[in-house]
Amino acid sequence: SINKKQVFVVTESVFSTEGAIAPFKQIVDLCEKYHAIPVIDDSHGIGVLGNHGKGILEHEGIKNFQGIYTASLGKALANMGGVVGGPKILIDYLKYYSSHLVYSTSIPPSVFGGIDKVLDIIKDEFSARSKKMWKYKHRISEALRKSGFQITESTTPISSIVVGPSLETILISKKLYENRILSTPFVYPSVPPHGGKIRLIAGANLKEESIDHAVQIFETIQIKV
Template structure:
């Protein structure tokens, strides 16, 4: 008889540590205010940066695609799963990003797994920021390439790692564009300069920079004016874009290679046509209205973060709409999160293993759909709970 006692024991330990968290089941769609257990709460943990999940142009595109293509694609991309809507999405995404090509995957997570797991071998080395996303870490685990880590945003250590790696066929420096737990931006110009000095490939995961940085949300490469100098960009269609999926933006040769070698692409049914159409509509909305949406987003983020800092909260290294409140102890972090929910704010506690054991934080994400009244309500409740827990004076 199957025995799952070891799993139950691990779960019990999570509960003792205060790190156990059941799924939260919502009764409404994604928005600034959402319904939870019969009450409206202010949502401050959503990646819906620009509010596109309910944008009428995206909804219309999804409905029309269902009427045209049905609800599914019926196969993987390499058989009958590449419909005209998938091809159109990739063409317009490439034009938007300013790259030769894009290739869409089922998620940002599988994009990193597919690229890193297929393009590198034992003659190559990958050099990764220590705070890169879990999907990058797992992608690196899938490759036979050599691995080196550099301390977070430490350019001296990155250069040392590059110097140590002169004998490899190719060197790949990989970094998040915006780091999802701290809300800080990668020093991409310095990374690019070092990569060029040592003839390395630059690989940037822009999951939290897509729709947030750059002209109309084109990402960190555009934000820093580095077109043509960042070789591989990974973007998400699941956060600011409002739907689900991920993509590689880069050279045509890499796209052609991944079509034949990336296992998540080869062995997963393609996006439903309604999702592809939604993503295409989102790209078009960004081209037309992205600047205005981002202006609102950044105005909200700067106001909120600045006010919390004036109150005395530790917001860490945040410089984007991701605003963590650093607490430390995992159990205390979860208590603060629960207390905020009692006050009408959903702000997820983030603890080990997502962050270091002593770096627990309540992570707040500001969106373009938050009103100033919403933010002031959140600030008032955060000040109240912060004083209760001794986080501020």
């Protein structure tokens, strides 16, 4: 007899280094065709993607998702912890056999209160905040290109500068930090050798003057490095 093994297809919704979105609807369709179980990490999608900020499933128009859904309660939800959603049999299994859950401390009620409030904000204010977020993203990307930086083709609020060598990546990120711009450098082994990138994210909570400041710094920092 043939021993059949269950196949899982695991992906992020938004690849956080570059800002690309996974073709998740196509992945789900293939999983259904070949009886695999799709597993999605929507940490950078929830609160950002979709017409109402509900994440990758709304963005891709996926109804009655039968796979496994995970997401961080940090990122756009601005709290701590994470969620796993799926069939009841899976959740029951994780409750008893996931050592990360069994031996961890429960999320305090104050954090649950914060999460609840953020979900209300997304429900009531997503349209306005989303427009502001995309406005900032386009300004940042345009300013980086005009300043001579090569950036990734992103369809999310992430703008990543393609640098290359690890040392230069760290130095540019340090220069940004010294000028009050918080970025995330990615160097080997997080990315391939000589594939260093610097991630910038346009937050809807930023002020217009903060974006103006960033644009001015982009125009000068390339010359100094």
